[in-house]
Amino acid sequence: MQSLELFERAKKVAPGGVHSPVRSFKGLDHHPIFFKKAQGAYLTSVEDKTYIDFCQSFGPLILGHQDPDVKEEVHRMIDTAWTFGACEIYSLELAEWMTQNLPWMEKLRFVSSGTEAVMSALRVARAATNRKKILKFEGCYHGHADQLLVKAGSGLAGTSASSSAGISPEVAATTLVTPLDNIEQLREVFKVQGSEIAAVIIEPLPANYGLLVQRQEFLKELSTLCKTHGALLIFDEVISGFRTAFGGMVELTGIKPDLVTYGKVIGGGFPVGCYGGRKDLMDLVAPSGDVYQAGTLSANPVGMRAGLRTLQKMKSIDGWKVLNQRTEKFCQKLQKGFDDMKAPVTISYHSSLFWIHGRVKEPIRTIEQIPAGQGENFKKLFLKCLDKGVYLAPNAYEVGFISLAHTDEILNDAADKILQAAKEVF
Numbered sequence: 502m503q504s505l506e507l508f509e510r511a512k513k514v515a516p517g518g519v520h521s522p523v524r525s526f527k528g529l530d531h532h533p534i535f536f537k538k539a540q541g542a543y544l545t546s547v548e549d550k551t552y553i554d555f556c557q558s559f560g561p562l563i564l565g566h567q568d569p570d571v572k573e574e575v576h577r578m579i580d581t582a583w584t585f586g587a588c589e590i591y592s593l594e595l596a597e598w599m600t601q602n603l604p605w606m607e608k609l610r611f612v613s614s615g616t617e618a619v620m621s622a623l624r625v626a627r628a629a630t631n632r633k634k635i636l637k638f639e640g641c642y643h644g645h646a647d648q649l650l651v652k653a654g655s656g657l658a659g660t661s662a663s664s665s666a667g668i669s670p671e672v673a674a675t676t677l678v679t680p681l682d683n684i685e686q687l688r689e690v691f692k693v694q695g696s697e698i699a700a701v702i703i704e705p706l707p708a709n710y711g712l713l714v715q716r717q718e719f720l721k722e723l724s725t726l727c728k729t730h731g732a733l734l735i736f737d738e739v740i741s742g743f744r745t746a747f748g749g750m751v752e753l754t755g756i757k758p759d760l761v762t763y764g765k766v767i768g769g770g771f772p773v774g775c776y777g778g779r780k781d782l783m784d785l786v787a788p789s790g791d792v793y794q795a796g797t798l799s800a801n802p803v804g805m806r807a808g809l810r811t812l813q814k815m816k817s818i819d820g821w822k823v824l825n826q827r828t829e830k831f832c833q834k835l836q837k838g839f840d841d842m843k844a845p846v847t848i849s850y851h852s853s854l855f856w857i858h859g860r861v862k863e864p865i866r867t868i869e870q871i872p873a874g875q876g877e878n879f880k881k882l883f884l885k886c887l888d889k890g891v892y893l894a895p896n897a898y899e900v901g902f903i904s905l906a907h908t909d910e911i912l913n914d915a916a917d918k919i920l921q922a923a924k925e926v927f
């Protein structure tokens with residue numbers, strides 16, 4: 502059966518035919534492709550067409566699909582146990598490994614998604630400070646918890662201006678929002694409401710509304726303001742953690758947040774989230790403290806094993822260095838190609854993340870700086886790429902992810918295809 506037909510069936514049983522909105526190809530004038538197989542850097546559709554995959558499940562697969570070492574580990578775990586709902590040795594190993602290798606993670610808790618990690622970290626922050634308000638930044642996405650669906654990311658970009666239906670105004674009102682890259686406005690917010698802010702949460706590398714690389718000064722000032730006003734600083738590293746570097750943006754910026762959230766890469770392709778940081782804060786969590794947070798399948802052993810193996814493998818081969826070099830080469834080749842054909846296109850990149858957008862002279866740091874026509878231009882390029890066997894994340898505001906399975910050869914092939922697509926579009 503073909504994708505279109507399957508999508509018609511799916512729409513009868515799931516809202517919009519999907520189980521997460523950004524998979525739906527909304528606004529792209531095309532039905533989603535249904536896949537049946539994935540291997541390394543490639544996806545295979547039900548039509549038996551192969552695609553070079555730059556979505557990689559939206560980030561978790563830093564080693565690519567079905568990495569053989571992770572696969573072996575997962576098979577071994579499946580033959581041992583699937584879930585205990587009790588104390589076991591697998592989460593202990595990952596937790597010890599993380600706390601030993603990431604000095605800011607003094608204590609941590611595993612959950613099953615990035616959303617859960619963020620929700621829980623905020624609960625801890627409110628309990629620790631006895632304050633109500635949370636400050637977030639325009640364009641940062643922190644999962645779908647009520648309090649955070651305010652001016653969030655790609656799945657919402659271009660649809661409704663802010664949050665979501667079904668969120669009580671009282672809850673939304675406790676979330677303050679300020680623009681990225683604007684120190685004056687940030688100071689103003691703190692001046693007026695600083696004593697009420699429990700925590701500031703930020704994606705230190707915002708990558709859910711395009712790629713909005715922040716200035717070090719901005720992050721530094723944020724950290725200083727938090728300290729001055731007694732607000733906790735939470736780095737949401739669900740996308741950047743174990744992606745931009747082993748130590749993520751904490752390592753790259755040298756800024757030490759009070760709490761950090763992880764997801765995506767940490768589970769090696771299985772549903773794992775994690776929050777942690779200062780020991781005194783984490784000790785507020787039940788059962789040692791009175792911040793309740795629990796999960797039936799939390800610290801699922803298969804996810805723990807896949808995660809640990811993924812991270813250890815990346816670390817042992819310095820995978821981040823390799824990835825960053827390949828990404829740079831790939832993006833520079835693309836940019837040169839766009840320039841040569843005078844296509845009005847710029848490719849922004851950071852570590853192994855990239856984002857294609859309209860031509861700009863200065864780096865884009867806020868959502869206002871995104872050139873007009875992003876949706877329309879992306880759609881055209883996306884569809885041509887699809888045709889040529891390149892699968893970009895199906896949304897104009899999602900970044901592309903490069904995995905270790907994307908060899909230089911595959912990336913060259915992909916760049917040629919993307920440039921050919923651009924030639925036909927622009």
Ligand SMILES: *Cc1c(COP(=O)(O)O)cnc(C)c1O
Nearest residue numbers: 614615616642643644739740764
């Ligand atoms: C993906 C993401 C989340 C949400 O994680 P889920 O596992 O999808 O719930 C939260 N924060 C950031 C920065 C993310 O990229």
